[in-house]
Amino acid sequence: xxxxxxxxxxxxxxxxxxxxxxxxxxxxxxxxxxxxxxxxxxxxxxxxxxxxxxxxxxxxxxxxxxxxxxxxxxxxxxxxxxxxxxxxxxxxxxxxxxxxxxxxxxxxxxxxxxxxxxxxxxxxxxxxxxxxxxxxxxxxxxxxxxxxxxxxxxxxxxxxxxxxxxxxxxxxxxxxxxxxxxxxxxxxxxxxxxxxxxxxxxxxxxxxxxxxxxxxxxxxxxxxxxxxxxxxxxxxxxxxxxxxxxxxxxxxxxxxxxxxxxxxxxxxxxxxxxxxxxxxxxxxxxxxxxxxxxxxxxxxxxxxxxxxxxxxxxxxxxxxxxxxxxxxxxxxxxxxxxxxxxxxxxxxxxxxxxxxxxxx
Numbered sequence: 001x002x003x004x005x006x007x008x009x010x011x012x013x014x015x016x017x018x019x020x021x022x023x024x025x026x027x028x029x030x031x032x033x034x035x036x037x038x039x040x041x042x043x044x045x046x047x048x049x050x051x052x053x054x055x056x057x058x059x060x061x062x063x064x065x066x067x068x069x070x071x072x073x074x075x076x077x078x079x080x081x082x083x084x085x086x087x088x089x090x091x092x093x094x095x096x097x098x099x100x101x102x103x104x105x106x107x108x109x110x111x112x113x114x115x116x117x118x119x120x121x122x123x124x125x126x127x128x129x130x131x132x133x134x135x136x137x138x139x140x141x142x143x144x145x146x147x148x149x150x151x152x153x154x155x156x157x158x159x160x161x162x163x164x165x166x167x168x169x170x171x172x173x174x175x176x177x178x179x180x181x182x183x184x185x186x187x188x189x190x191x192x193x194x195x196x197x198x199x200x201x202x203x204x205x206x207x208x209x210x211x212x213x214x215x216x217x218x219x220x221x222x223x224x225x226x227x228x229x230x231x232x233x234x235x236x237x238x239x240x241x242x243x244x245x246x247x248x249x250x251x252x253x254x255x256x257x258x259x260x261x262x263x264x265x266x267x268x269x270x271x272x273x274x275x276x277x278x279x280x281x282x283x284x285x286x287x288x289x290x291x292x293x294x295x296x297x298x299x300x301x302x303x304x305x306x307x308x309x310x311x312x313x314x315x316x317x318x319x320x321x322x323x324x325x326x327x328x329x330x331x332x333x334x335x336x337x338x339x340x341x342x343x344x345x346x347x348x349x350x351x352x353x354x355x356x357x358x359x360x
Contacts, residue, residue: 081138086172088131093129105124107167115162116148122139124137125137136321193322194274194283197211197270198215198270210317218291226303235257239308289306
C-alpha cells in the first residue's frame with residue numbers, strides 16, 4: 001500500500017480542528033488525503049477560516065438562523081445546488097444534531113467541507129425523519145468562488161466526483177452544480193413527491209426490509225377507495241399531523257393533495273403522495289390511516305373525517321422522498337422529478353398520467 005504523504009504541522013492542526021478524527025484517519029490511510037488537499041497545504045498557507053462573506057445580490061431567507069453561508073476566505077461566493085439519494089436506515093434523519101449523532105446533513109456537510117476546504121453548511125428542502133429514505137432530496141450551500149485548494153474555480157464534475165468518494169456508502173451525491181442567485185432549496189420549492197411501499201405478506205427479504213413496511217394482508221380496493229377520498233381535494237389535514245398543530249411557513253394547515261395507490265409487484269402496494277407543502281409526518285399518517293381502512297378497521301368514506309387520536313403513524317422505513325419540485329427558472333435539472341443520473345435503482349416509481357403543472 002502506498003504510504004500517505006507527510007502532512008505539515010499547520011495542516012495537521014487543520015485536520016485536528018475541523019475534520020473528525022475518524023474521517024481524517026480514513027483519508028490518510030487510503031490515500032485520499034492528497035486529492036482532498038489535506039496533505040497538499042503548504043506550511044506557509046493560512047489554516048484558519050475567516051468570517052462568512054456574502055455574495056453581492058444574494059438573498060437568504062434564513063440569514064438570521066443559519067443561512068447556509070460558508071465560512072470562507074475573502075472573495076465572492078457561489079451558490080451550489082446538490083441533489084442527494086440516501087438510505088436513511090442508520091441515520092438519525094436529515095437535520096444535524098449533537099456531536100456523535102449521524103445524520104444526513106451532518107455527513108454531507110462534513111464531506112463538502114473536505115472537498116471545498118472551507119466550512120460548509122447546507123440547507124435541505126425536506127427535513128426527513130430518522131429512518132426515512134430519499135431518491136431526490138435537494139439542498140443548497142455557498143462556497144467561495146475561487147477554490148481554496150488551488151488557482152481558479154473548482155469544476156463541477158471534479159467536485160461531484162470527489163464528493164461521491166468522500167460520502168459514506170449510504171449517501172449518494174446525484175448531481176452537483178452552481179445555481180442561480182436567489183435559489184433556496186426549501187423556500188423556492190413548489191411541491192414534493194413521496195412514495196411509500198407496503199409489503200402485504202409476512203415473507204420479506206432482509207435486503208428489502210429496510211425499504212418497506214411489512215403491514216400484513218390488506219384489501220387493496222378499500223385502500224384505493226379511501227385514497228380517492230383525499231385525492232385532488234383541498235382540505236384541513238390537522239388530523240394527519242403529529243404533535244402540536246403547526247402551520248407550514250405560509251401559515252396554512254389546508255393542503256391540496258394528489259394521491260394514488262397501485263400494486264407494485266407480488267404482495268406489494270405503492271402509495272404515491274404529492275403536495276405543495278406537507279405538515280409534520282403527514283405522509284406517514286395518511287398511510288397509517290389507509291392501512292387501517294385496508295384492514296377493515298374503518299370505512300373508506302370516513303377517512304377524511306378521522307380524528308387525530310385514531311390516526312396511526314406508519315413506520316419510517318417504507319417512506320422515500322422521491323422529488324422536490326421547482327419552477328423551471330431555478331434550473332432545468334430540478335424540475336423533472338428524481339434524477340437517476342444513470343444510476344440503477346434511482347428510477348422514480350411510475351405514476352401514470354402524472355404532471356407537475358398544478359404545482360407551478
